[in-house]
Amino acid sequence: MKKKSSVVIAGGGSTYTPEIILMLLDNLDKLPLRKIKLYDNDEERQNKLAKACEIIVKEKDPSIEFLATTDPELAYTDVDFCLAHIRVGQLPMREMDEKISLKHGVVGQETCGPGGIAYGMRSIGGVLENIEYMEKYSPNCWMLNYSNPAAIVAEACRRLKPNSRVINICDMPIGMENTMAEILGVASRKELDVRYFGLNHFGWWTSVKDKEGNELLPKLLEHQLKYGNCMTDGGGNFTDDSWQETARKVKDIVAVDPTLVPNSYLKYYLFPDYVVEHSDPNYTRANQVMDTREKRVFGECARIEKAGTAVGTCLEIGIHASFIVDLATALAFNTHERMLLIVQNNGAIENFDPEAMVEIPCIVGKDGYEPLSIGKIPTFQKGLMEEQVAVEKLTVDAWQEGSYHKLWQALTLSKTVPSATVAKAILDDMIEANKGYWPELK
Numbered sequence: 001m002k003k004k005s006s007v008v009i010a011g012g013g014s015t016y017t018p019e020i021i022l023m024l025l026d027n028l029d030k031l032p033l034r035k036i037k038l039y040d041n042d043e044e045r046q047n048k049l050a051k052a053c054e055i056i057v058k059e060k061d062p063s064i065e066f067l068a069t070t071d072p073e074l075a076y077t078d079v080d081f082c083l084a085h086i087r088v089g090q091l092p093m094r095e096m097d098e099k100i101s102l103k104h105g106v107v108g109q110e111t112c113g114p115g116g117i118a119y120g121m122r123s124i125g126g127v128l129e130n131i132e133y134m135e136k137y138s139p140n141c142w143m144l145n146y147s148n149p150a151a152i153v154a155e156a157c158r159r160l161k162p163n164s165r166v167i168n169i170c171d172m173p174i175g176m177e178n179t180m181a182e183i184l185g186v187a188s189r190k191e192l193d194v195r196y197f198g199l200n201h202f203g204w205w206t207s208v209k210d211k212e213g214n215e216l217l218p219k220l221l222e223h224q225l226k227y228g229n230c231m232t233d234g235g236g237n238f239t240d241d242s243w244q245e246t247a248r249k250v251k252d253i254v255a256v257d258p259t260l261v262p263n264s265y266l267k268y269y270l271f272p273d274y275v276v277e278h279s280d281p282n283y284t285r286a287n288q289v290m291d292t293r294e295k296r297v298f299g300e301c302a303r304i305e306k307a308g309t310a311v312g313t314c315l316e317i318g319i320h321a322s323f324i325v326d327l328a329t330a331l332a333f334n335t336h337e338r339m340l341l342i343v344q345n346n347g348a349i350e351n352f353d354p355e356a357m358v359e360i361p362c363i364v365g366k367d368g369y370e371p372l373s374i375g376k377i378p379t380f381q382k383g384l385m386e387e388q389v390a391v392e393k394l395t396v397d398a399w400q401e402g403s404y405h406k407l408w409q410a411l412t413l414s415k416t417v418p419s420a421t422v423a424k425a426i427l428d429d430m431i432e433a434n435k436g437y438w439p440e441l442k
């Protein structure tokens, strides 16, 4: 019989928690569980969904122990996996990140540009704190971290927790590969073998093959040049119009380099003027998420709690998050699955900073991951990545040193920011808005 695992979800009050629990419960044959715990530092928020999650777990498998707590010791004792998706400052601070940037005519986005830098300055401390709890109470636990901004958080982990069992991951390539499979008429993304390189939210596919080894990249590029990463009728696996529009914009990104398939996040770096023109500075993505996903998830959890049953629920399995089960399964049962992870380059990309945290394919087994060798990357991508990785490193420098100048430099260097003057104006507003979240800058 397979060994059963105990899992803690850090950031238990996240809008993604119920769908991740549903996804875990749907995969008990692959990854059997004996315990599911929720941990958050905001009891009131976590309580909005804890009872519903408990009902969902009990109705699926009453033998699985369930606990929701704000006590780190209870949360982190006797756990094999920590699935971490915290958002320090929650959605109202995401709203500030987006709106402050837009006020200065700059891309206002969760993980890209000034918004991502500001979020990074908040996130680093929260993620490190959770790693410390994990190491204290369950030193053999693996943390699968997808708390954003993943690139900056991963760089902080590399420097400050070099030996910890933390793996930083992102669902964006998975989401895009689901649509690619649909475009290519392949049954599922699992039928595709891909090669990919880049930074988090900043990468390219160099190969997409079917299981017979046929290269499908030219066919995919031909399609994307016309339609973006959508079906011909604009459809695909999108949660809402805003994601659909991002997938369509892939058409213009591919036009710049028609030899590689880009991550759709590159739109923020290559078309910042377009993005700003199409943003409403008074109603940003954070507002959309609070008015839709947050309301829907918390509303449904309240309904389940009141009804005392989850039968007939509209909550759905988080398909996009299936890679979390795959990763935990690979670590628990040594499957050697090939997955895209955010890891130290260490020569994998031959002509790129060995210390940079890059997103590349790795083989995952019980002792962790082994990155695959990528070789040399082209000048255009290398140039973009060098600039962006410097932004990420300067942000972590600023956090460590409490340095105003390092953060000003990070903002100035971001491709989304037009000048040092604009960078400084954004920085000064962000310092004000992030009081109590950022280290003090001198």
Ligand code: NAD
Residues within 6 Å of the ligand: 010, 011, 012, 013, 014, 015, 016, 017, 039, 040, 041, 042, 045, 046, 085, 086, 087, 088, 089, 090, 091, 126, 127, 129, 130, 146, 147, 148, 149, 150, 169, 170, 171, 172
């Ligand atoms: P959310 O605000 O709904 O939930 C985050 C929760 O984290 C909140 O309940 C908050 O109280 C809690 N939290 C904050 N600081 C904490 C700490 N120090 N310890 C414990 N809990 C803490 O956020 P969301 O929209 O559901 O997103 C959650 C996170 O997942 C974000 O970081 C988001 O960017 C990230 N995310 C990443 C990916 C990816 O591919 N990498 C995909 C989806 C979401």
Ligand code: G6P
Residues within 6 Å of the ligand: 110, 111, 148, 170, 171, 172, 285, 289
């Ligand atoms: C994708 C990215 C995540 C990001 C999320 C934001 O899944 O990979 O890193 O957090 O999108 O989505 P949202 O719907 O909150 O804008």
Ligand code: MN
Residues within 6 Å of the ligand: 150, 169, 170, 171, 172, 201
């Ligand atoms: Mn991501």
